[in-house]
Amino acid sequence: MSATIYRHEFLARINSVLVWSVSAAAFLILVFSIYPGFADEAAMINEIWAKFPPELLAAFGMNKLNMTTVLGFYGFMLIFIQLFLAIQAGNYGFGLVSIEENELTADFLLTKPVSRSQVLLSKLLAALTSMFLTTLVVWAGTLVCMALYAGGREYDSSTLLLMMLSLPIFQIFFLGVGLVVSLLVKRVRSVTPYSLGLAFGSYVLAAFSGMLGDVKLELITPFKHFDPAYIVEHGALNTPLVLLNLAVTLVALAACYILYIRRDIPAVS
Amino acid sequence: MNIFLRELKANLKSLIIWSVIIFLLITIGTAKFSAFAGDPESLKLLDAVPEAMVEALNLRAFNLTTVIGFYGIMFIYFGLMGAIAAAMWGTDIISKEERDRTVEFSLVLPVSRSRVITAKALAALVNCAAFVLVTWVFSIIAVQTYTPDSSFYSFLALEMQAMFFIELIFLALGLLLGCAMQQYKLSGSAAVGIILVTYVMSVISGMQKNLDFLKYFTPFKYFDAGALFRDGAIDGAYLLLSAVIVVVCVAAAYWIYNKRDLYI
Numbered sequence: 297m298s299a300t301i302y303r304h305e306f307l308a309r310i311n312s313v314l315v316w317s318v319s320a321a322a323f324l325i326l327v328f329s330i331y332p333g334f335a336d337e338a339a340m341i342n343e344i345w346a347k348f349p350p351e352l353l354a355a356f357g358m359n360k361l362n363m364t365t366v367l368g369f370y371g372f373m374l375i376f377i378q379l380f381l382a383i384q385a386g387n388y389g390f391g392l393v394s395i396e397e398n399e400l401t402a403d404f405l406l407t408k409p410v411s412r413s414q415v416l417l418s419k420l421l422a423a424l425t426s427m428f429l430t431t432l433v434v435w436a437g438t439l440v441c442m443a444l445y446a447g448g449r450e451y452d453s454s455t456l457l458l459m460m461l462s463l464p465i466f467q468i469f470f471l472g473v474g475l476v477v478s479l480l481v482k483r484v485r486s487v488t489p490y491s492l493g494l495a496f497g498s499y500v501l502a503a504f505s506g507m508l509g510d511v512k513l514e515l516i517t518p519f520k521h522f523d524p525a526y527i528v529e530h531g532a533l534n535t536p537l538v539l540l541n542l543a544v545t546l547v548a549l550a551a552c553y554i555l556y557i558r559r560d561i562p563a564v565s
Numbered sequence: 566m567n568i569f570l571r572e573l574k575a576n577l578k579s580l581i582i583w584s585v586i587i588f589l590l591i592t593i594g595t596a597k598f599s600a601f602a603g604d605p606e607s608l609k610l611l612d613a614v615p616e617a618m619v620e621a622l623n624l625r626a627f628n629l630t631t632v633i634g635f636y637g638i639m640f641i642y643f644g645l646m647g648a649i650a651a652a653m654w655g656t657d658i659i660s661k662e663e664r665d666r667t668v669e670f671s672l673v674l675p676v677s678r679s680r681v682i683t684a685k686a687l688a689a690l691v692n693c694a695a696f697v698l699v700t701w702v703f704s705i706i707a708v709q710t711y712t713p714d715s716s717f718y719s720f721l722a723l724e725m726q727a728m729f730f731i732e733l734i735f736l737a738l739g740l741l742l743g744c745a746m747q748q749y750k751l752s753g754s755a756a757v758g759i760i761l762v763t764y765v766m767s768v769i770s771g772m773q774k775n776l777d778f779l780k781y782f783t784p785f786k787y788f789d790a791g792a793l794f795r796d797g798a799i800d801g802a803y804l805l806l807s808a809v810i811v812v813v814c815v816a817a818a819y820w821i822y823n824k825r826d827l828y829i
Contacts, residue, residue, distance in 0.1 A: 312754075319758070327769060330776065376765050383757060398664070486664065488753035489579075489653050492760075496649060497586070500642055504593065 298410050298418045305422035309388070316384045317430040321437030323380075324373055328441040331369050335449060361525050366451040367459075370438070371524030374459055377434060378466060378519060379499050384430060385467040386491030388423045389474020393556060394484035400564045416556050420475075420549075427467045435460050455531045462522045462533060469518050469541055470494065472548035479555040515540065568671070568681060572658060572688035580692050583650045584699045590642060591700075595707040598635045632713045633720055633794065636704070640724050640790040643700060644731050645764065648784070650696055651732040652756040654689045655739020660749035663828050678823050686740055686815070693732040701725045720794060727788035727799060730807050734784045735760070737814035744822035781806070 342364060362368040393416070396402035405415060438460060442451075474491060478484045502519030505512075514520040514537065521541040526534050659682070662668035671681060704721060739756050746752035767785035770776050780786040787803035 315754075323765070327765075330769075333775075376768075380761065383761070387754075486657060486661070486753060488757055489657070492649055492653070492757060493586075496645065500590070500645070504590075504597075504642075 297421060298414050301405075301410065301415060301418035302422045305419050306425055309422070309426045312384075312387075313426045313429050316380070317433035320377055320380045320430065321433045321440075324377060324434065324437040325441055325444075327373060328369070328445050331366070331441075331445045332447055334369065335364050335366075335447070361528060366442070366446050366449050367455055367528045370441070370456065371459065371528045374524040375519070378463070378522065379495060381427075381430065381434070381463060381467050382470045382495035382498070382518070383491055385427055385470035386474045386494045387487055388426065389471040390478045390484055390490045391487040392419050392423055392471075392475050392478070394478040394487070397483065397561065398485070402561045403563050406561060412557050413553065416553060420471075423471060424468070427471065428464060431463050431467065434463065452531060455528060458531070458533060459524055459527050462527070462538075465538070465541065465545075466518055466522050469521075469545045472545045472552065475552045476548040476555070479552055479559060566684070568676070568684035569688050572685050573691060576654065576658070576688060576692050579654070580695060583646070583696055587643075587646055587696070587700050588703050590646070591639070591703045591707045594635070594639055594642075595710075598632075599710075632708050632711045632717050636708075636717070636721060636724060637790040637794060639704075640727070640793075641785075643724065643728050644785055644788065647693070647696065647700075647728045647732040648735045648760055648764075651689075651693050651734075651736040652739040652760055653753075654692055655736045655741075656743040656752040656756045657739075658685045658689050659740060659743030659822070660746070660752045663749040666829070668827055669829065672827070679819055682740070682744070682819055682822055686736075686818075689736055689740070690733075693736055694729065697725050697729045697732065700728065719797075723793050723797070723799065724790065727793060730799070730804070731784050731788060733811050734787075734807050737811040737818075741814040741818040741821075744818040744825070747826075748828055784810075 342362075361371045363372055396405055406412065438456070442456070470491075474494060477490065477494075484490060498517040498519055501517040502514075502523070505514055505517070505520060518541055521534065521537040523534065662671055672678065674681075676684075701721070705718075708717070735756075738759060739752075742752040742755050742759075746755060763783040764785060766779045766783040770779035770783065770786060784807065787807055788799065792800060
């Protein structure tokens with residue numbers, strides 16, 4: 297690994313990490329502040345919600361989670377946190393190597409006495425560090441929420457831990473898939489449409505399969521691989537789906553390596 | 566005119582990709598809907614609820630056993646798709662010139678900056694309109710097997726108008742961001758941020774009474790499928806609010822872009 301590339305990549309992303317992590321944690325804490333009111337009126341709210349059309353609730357993932365419990369509410373919030381982190385990870389993945397070609401710095405970088413595998417490894421590690429920093433802040437936000445708003449209500453801390461720990465695996469999936477897609481296409485002009493498409497696409501698919509009770513769609517979308525409703529209900533991860541997710545990530549990363557080593561990089565004329 | 570045509574051509578690929586996405590969404594949706602259509606079990610549930618309650622809670626608008634109910638749900642996704650597409654088109658059409666280092670070229674052409682924005686905005690607008698029309702046509706084709714009556718078609722027409730208004734709001738926001746942000750990379754990120762925040766607000770605003778005020782801040786709530794179904798029309802107050810947002814954003818975009826320093 298090249299420390300110089302790692303440091304440069306990490307510093308280039310530090311502002312973005314700051315904005316993403318602070319807004320994700322702030323969003324978590326802000327919305328969680330309505331939870332005590334929710335829990336106090338548990339009976340009434342459950343009664344009202346029972347009258348909502350179930351399809352509408354399912355479209356937002358509200359049907360399987362009992363939102364008057366701490367974990368149920370956190371699980372509901374986690375879907376949005378996942379959406380946040382998916383977009384961020386997608387951004388980093390799609391932009392990781394394509395940015396050099398867009399900004400015409402690829403030939404500068406690749407003529408340095410560092411092998412391509414070293415370049416890719418350093419860049420990947422820097423992106424992973426950036427993502428993990430965001431996760432750390434989200435974790436801290438979670439603990440703040442629990443300390444401030446759980447108000448002594450009972451919850452299973454191992455389930456909470458499981459939900460928190462599922463986040464990094466979820467993020468790496470989007471990083472890997474984003475990276476491999478960016479290497480498969482000829483040129484990534486702009487990163488945002490790609491990452492938005494990937495993140496919102498899989499989010500909508502997950503919401504869809506929740507609404508229509510479908511099983512097959514579950515296999516494609518990572519939002520179902522790490523479905524908070526499932527984790528809360530069973531107190532465990534959905535092992536086959538998580539393994540599938542990990543396998544896809546590993547294949548994607550391996551493919552990235554091969555593709556990047558052999559990639560034809562357009563030179564600046 | 567040349568800029569307008571050039572932009573239309575450049576955005577055609579993106580429009581086609583979005584059309585394919587919406588086509589897939591509608592196809593998957595209708596395929597799954599077939600399992601629910603006319604399911605007597607779910608219909609019985611509805612009969613048990615008092616009529617007044619059905620009206621108050623929009624149960625009919627989201628009743629998955631009817632085509633109308635199915636489209637009430639689908640509208641959430643149509644709105645989201647339209648918003649993302651429009652915001653991306655809006656920011657990209659302005660900021661790509663700086664990204665691709667063509668901004669000096671396009672601005673030394675013998676046209677004023679205002680003319681450039683007008684041509685680009687119109688091209689994006691045509692794209693948005695085309696996207697709504699594509700959604701509309703796909704929808705009509707997809708539901709033919711369920712022989713919908715005329716009330717469905719008028720509801721669909723209303724939904725498509727609402728989708729177009731959501732697109733207009735986000736297109737105007739996107740244009741403003743593209744014009745106002747000094748760095749082209751930031752405009753896309755800012756658009757993403759706004760979409761995320763407004764979408765999340767639309768979901769949580771219904772959760773509790775004292776969060777109800779949030780509905781004025783999120784365009785997704787201006788056009789609610791339940792309200793559309795109940796009133797049979799788009800709420801005039803929200804329509805006015807949307808118009809104000811669009812006009813302010815577009816005016817600000819022109820004003821800022823005319824005096825801004827370019828990122829080269």
